[in-house]
Structures are given as structure tokens and as C-alpha cells.
Amino acid sequence: MTVADLGAVLAIEAQAYSHPWTHGNFVDSLAAGHLAEVLEGDGGRIAGYFVAMEGVDELHLLNLTIAPAGQGSGLGSALLETVLAHARSRGLAQVWLEVRASNARARALYARRGFDEVGLRRGYYPGLRGREDAVLMRRVVAAPPPAPTRGPATATVAAAAKAAGRGGTDGVE
Numbered sequence: 252m253t254v255a256d257l258g259a260v261l262a263i264e265a266q267a268y269s270h271p272w273t274h275g276n277f278v279d280s281l282a283a284g285h286l287a288e289v290l291e292g293d294g295g296r297i298a299g300y301f302v303a304m305e306g307v308d309e310l311h312l313l314n315l316t317i318a319p320a321g322q323g324s325g326l327g328s329a330l331l332e333t334v335l336a337h338a339r340s341r342g343l344a345q346v347w348l349e350v351r352a353s354n355a356r357a358r359a360l361y362a363r364r365g366f367d368e369v370g371l372r373r374g375y376y377p378g379l380r381g382r383e384d385a386v387l388m389r390r391v392v393a394a395p396p397p398a399p400t401r402g403p404a405t406a407t408v409a410a411a412a413k414a415a416g417r418g419g420t421d422g423v424e
């Protein structure tokens with residue numbers, strides 16, 4: 252995503268949300284170097300996008316949106332897989348996100364893609380009738396790589412992995 256995409260992105264935001272991100276929100280994200288990509292549909296038109304912020308060992312998904320006309324045809328799931336692939340390729344262990352408590356469709360999408368509901372942020376979002384809670388969701392995407400150890404230390408790592416039910420030191424999902 253670049254600033255040149257923001258006209259199309261903001262048009263989708265306005266259709267998709269009661270409280271859309273502003274031009275300034277996107278510009279700030281791009282300036283901060285957040286991971287931001289658009290999904291191109293027919294004729295090169297923007298069909299969806301995501302914005303995510305990389306942390307030390309995690310990716311925080313800030314925005315994932317599919318244009319209403321294209322919703323329900325698998326694009327959101329595909330874009331979420333792209334986000335997870337980015338986390339994996341960067342060696343980030345977890346992906347975090349907040350979702351409106353009332354957004355049952357998005358909560359179900361994330362839950363089916365391995366996200367757990369791990370917390371509630373009360374009054375996090377502006378709503379049409381007062382503030383609305385956010386559900387905090389997290390997906391573990393990879394274990395940190397095993398430390399390169401030798402001798403007894405290696406045996407200890409292997410035993411710990413076995414005890415944890417992993418049966419080895421490969422990354423897990």
C-alpha cells in the first residue's frame with residue numbers, strides 16, 4: 252500500500268465500517284513503516300487490504316478489510332493467510348488483533364483460522380450507541396528456534412519438547 256492507493260482504500264473503509272480509519276491514520280501507518288498491502292481484484296482495482304505492526308516477537312494486525320462487493324468469496328481468508336505467512340517468514344511467534352465484540356463474522360473467521368480469544372478491552376471502540384468492547388485475539392504461528400546446544404543441554408531441550416508433547420525441536424504452529 253502506498254499513499255497513491257489511499258483514495259480507493261478510504262472509499263472501501265467508508266463502506267465497510269461505521270467508524271472508518273481516516274486518511275491520517277493510514278498516512279501515519281505508512282510513515283511508521285507498518286506492513287501494509289493491498290489485494291488487487293479484477294482490472295487491478297483494490298479489493299481489500301491489511302495493515303499490521305511488527306513488534307519484537309509478534310505481529311499486531313491493525314486493519315483487515317475486504318470491499319463489501321467482494322466479501323464472502325474467500326478473499327478475507329486468503330488475505331489473513333498472507334498476514335500469517337508474513338509473520339512466519341519473519342520468525343514472529345504470534346499474531347495479535349482486536350475485533351469489535353459485535354463483529355461475529357470476523358470473530359468466527361479468526362477463530363477458524365486458529366486465533367484464541369484471550370482478553371477483552373472494555374470501551375475500546377467508538378460505537379453508534381456509546382463505546383464498544385474489543386475482543387483481543389491471538390494466534391501462535393511459530394515457536395522460537397531451538398538454541399544451538401550440545402551434550403547434556405541438548406538432551407534437556409529434547410526432553411522438555413517431549414514432555415510438552417511436541418516430540419522434537421522443530422517449530423510448531
Ligand SMILES: CC(C)(COP(=O)(O)OP(=O)(O)OC[C@H]1O[C@@H](n2cnc3c(N)ncnc32)[C@H](O)[C@@H]1OP(=O)(O)O)[C@@H](O)C(=O)NCCC(=O)NCCS
Binds near residue numbers: 316323324360363
Ligand atoms: C471480515 C472480513 C475481512 C472477512 O472477509 P471475507 O472475504 O468476507 O471472508 P471470506 O469470504 O474469506 O469468508 C470467511 C468466512 O466467513 C463466512 N462467510 C462468508 N460470508 C458470510 C456472511 N455473509 N455471513 C456469515 N458468514 C459468512 C465464510 O463461509 C467463511 O467461513 P470459513 O471460515 O468457514 O471458510 C470482511 O467481511 C470484511 O472486510 N468485513 C468488514 C470489515 C471487518 O469487519 N474487518 C475485520 C475487522 S477485525
